[in-house]
Amino acid sequence: MKxxxxxxxxxxxxxxxxxxxxxxxxxxEGNIDADATDAEVYFSWFYLKPxxxxxxxxxxxxxxxHHAPNAGVNHILTPKYLExxxxxxxxxxxxxxxxxxxxxxxxxxxxxxxPSLYQLQNEHNWQRGLPIQELFEKTLLIIGAGxxxxxxxxxxxxxxxxxxGSSRHPKPLPNFDKVVGVNEWKKLLxxxxxxxxxxxxxxxxxxxxxxxxxxxxxxxxxxxxxARGAIVDESALTxxxxxxxxxxxxxxxxxxxxLPAESPLWTLPNVFITPHCSGNSPRVKERxxxxxxxxxxxxxxxxxxxxxxxxxxxx
Numbered sequence: 499m500k501x502x503x504x505x506x507x508x509x510x511x512x513x514x515x516x517x518x519x520x521x522x523x524x525x526x527e528g529n530i531d532a533d534a535t536d537a538e539v540y541f542s543w544f545y546l547k548p549x550x551x552x553x554x555x556x557x558x559x560x561x562x563x564h565h566a567p568n569a570g571v572n573h574i575l576t577p578k579y580l581e582x583x584x585x586x587x588x589x590x591x592x593x594x595x596x597x598x599x600x601x602x603x604x605x606x607x608x609x610x611x612x613p614s615l616y617q618l619q620n621e622h623n624w625q626r627g628l629p630i631q632e633l634f635e636k637t638l639l640i641i642g643a644g645x646x647x648x649x650x651x652x653x654x655x656x657x658x659x660x661x662x663g664s665s666r667h668p669k670p671l672p673n674f675d676k677v678v679g680v681n682e683w684k685k686l687l688x689x690x691x692x693x694x695x696x697x698x699x700x701x702x703x704x705x706x707x708x709x710x711x712x713x714x715x716x717x718x719x720x721x722x723x724x725a726r727g728a729i730v731d732e733s734a735l736t737x738x739x740x741x742x743x744x745x746x747x748x749x750x751x752x753x754x755x756x757l758p759a760e761s762p763l764w765t766l767p768n769v770f771i772t773p774h775c776s777g778n779s780p781r782v783k784e785r786x787x788x789x790x791x792x793x794x795x796x797x798x799x800x801x802x803x804x805x806x807x808x809x810x811x812x813x
Contacts, residue, residue, distance in 0.1 A: 504543035528553030592785040593777035598649035600776035604748035639690035642697030699726035700812035
């Protein structure tokens with residue numbers, strides 16, 4: 499069996515492969531170091547460009563299974579990709595813990611007024627009386643109660659929060675007080691002090707946080723986006739933040755990344771910008787490789803793979 503592995507981590511995977519496995523390596527531009535015409539398996543890496551993906555597809559006509567380390571695969575499902583009959587698996591679950599910890603960081607930074615406290619420290623200013631709040635008994639709405647959403651719920655519940663979630667297939671979930679369908683979560687916005695976007699980017703979710711939706715938010719609500727920037731109408735959000743339709747936002751992802759220097763989001767006082775880093779952790783690579791190697795064993799044994807993507811649904 500022949501595998502196409504990314505040069506970034508091939509040396510870490512190869513020692514764990516069966517003896518009868520052949521490896522070719524591909525770099526970030528799609529340059530492959532040997533013949534890939536009979537390759538069956540492709541393991542891509544983060545920040546995969548469509549041009550790189552398409553070069554691999556052209557070089558590997560017998561490809562059967564592609565594993566992507568990302569949870570979101572919207573950048574992979576190009577028309578050319580969808581022409582191929584490939585099994586696609588993703589990295590859902592490997593980022594859940596660091597992202598959930600980051601969401602708790604955003605919640606605490608906002609409720610405990612950490613940016614203002616840091617500023618006061620820099621000014622050597624012993625000022626009391628800031629409007630510091632508790633998370634206890636506040637309501638958190640998680641739009642997308644999948645793996646990441648459930649990791650967020652575990653940690654938020656420990657603070658005594660009431661937790662709502664939305665799901666394409668709603669059912670009771672641990673740590674959630676209520677889980678509703680994808681068309682019902684907007685009814686929960688007037689009850690939610692905090693709203694986290696944790697849903698995949700699909701044609702249905704693109705731009706769904708628009709003017710009409712933002713008008714449903716509480717004026718004291720705080721929006722957190724750790725999913726994809728295109729889920730939010732950025733112009734509408736900027737206006738909502740300027741005019742205080744909502745209290746603030748923490749954005750780990752934006753429509754255009756890196757965020758352009760001229761973007762007004764940089765300077766709005768009620769916005770916390772982070773550079774799409776909420777999923778970063780030394781343990782993400784460890785979990786990613788373990789998932790791929792487990793799936794490779796399953797593939798060789800003809801068993802069902804973990805994290806198979808529904809390409810029609812987009813996740």
